[in-house]
Amino acid sequence: MASSADGFVPPNQGHTIAQQLRDGIRGFQIDVYPGSRRDGRVYTDLEGSLDKRAADLPARYVTLATRLHRSLGAPAAGTPTDVYLCHTFCELGATKMADVAHDLRTFLDGHPHDVLVAVIEDYVSPERIRDVLRAAGLERTLVPVPADARLPTLGDLIRDDHRLLVMLENGDGGSTMPNAFAGLVQETPFTFLQAAALRGSQSCVPNRGGTTGPIFQFNHWVTPAGLRRAKLVNGAVLRRRVAACQRDRGQRPTLVAVDFAERSDVIDVVRDINRGTL
Numbered sequence: 001m002a003s004s005a006d007g008f009v010p011p012n013q014g015h016t017i018a019q020q021l022r023d024g025i026r027g028f029q030i031d032v033y034p035g036s037r038r039d040g041r042v043y044t045d046l047e048g049s050l051d052k053r054a055a056d057l058p059a060r061y062v063t064l065a066t067r068l069h070r071s072l073g074a075p076a077a078g079t080p081t082d083v084y085l086c087h088t089f090c091e092l093g094a095t096k097m098a099d100v101a102h103d104l105r106t107f108l109d110g111h112p113h114d115v116l117v118a119v120i121e122d123y124v125s126p127e128r129i130r131d132v133l134r135a136a137g138l139e140r141t142l143v144p145v146p147a148d149a150r151l152p153t154l155g156d157l158i159r160d161d162h163r164l165l166v167m168l169e170n171g172d173g174g175s176t177m178p179n180a181f182a183g184l185v186q187e188t189p190f191t192f193l194q195a196a197a198l199r200g201s202q203s204c205v206p207n208r209g210g211t212t213g214p215i216f217q218f219n220h221w222v223t224p225a226g227l228r229r230a231k232l233v234n235g236a237v238l239r240r241r242v243a244a245c246q247r248d249r250g251q252r253p254t255l256v257a258v259d260f261a262e263r264s265d266v267i268d269v270v271r272d273i274n275r276g277t278l
Helices: 017-023 059-072 097-110 126-135 154-160 195-199 227-233 236-249 266-275
Strands: 027-038 041-044 082-085 116-122 164-168 185-187 215-220 255-258
Touching (some): 097 126, 126 164, 227 236, 236 255, 236 266, 255 266
Parallel strands (some): 215 255
């Protein structure tokens, strides 16, 4: 969600979520924070050291964000906050979750045979996330995940109009917003400091969620994000690594996550995964 089109600095994508939907993207990694707008920017309302949460940002952006955070100053006690999509620092880019929820609702209404997935790195309560989804008319579309994590087929989801699967990384919102890594999702590592690390055997080892979840989240990017780095790994490297990790893990990826999706082969790669030709 951290796109240059929405003014994020530094960005992870070029296009907004609304445009990504038009491009063919159906799965999203979203970070949500409480924030309050002050002097044209959004102040990150989160306790603790900001620096400790900034391992995936270049040092100069951490310095900039910290300076902006301090210059804005904490709002008065009791000041209400909104839920924003931010990447570590709302001061470096923020989009109201309500606006993105509206985009998702508009898309689902216009595409009755499509299913969307959102994995949310959550720094607000599940109740606040649910309130935003409810206000956008999305609560009724949420996929209820059974306790045994046996997922319905896509056909079942479309028939029942449960076409938005939302999972949380930190909290647990019950069957319609479960914790992703409590038996539902397994993943690859997500920190690769050099492109060469995506070619090594260690790039496929189990990370959060172990090896039992029915959803396989395939994380593929170089940290910190940059268009030049993304272009190095979003073509042949992506294709070869998907094939290697399928072999090593014995499971086809369900979610393939890349930076700068519009400059990648991710759509073609996912089509080949679905066809069983990769």
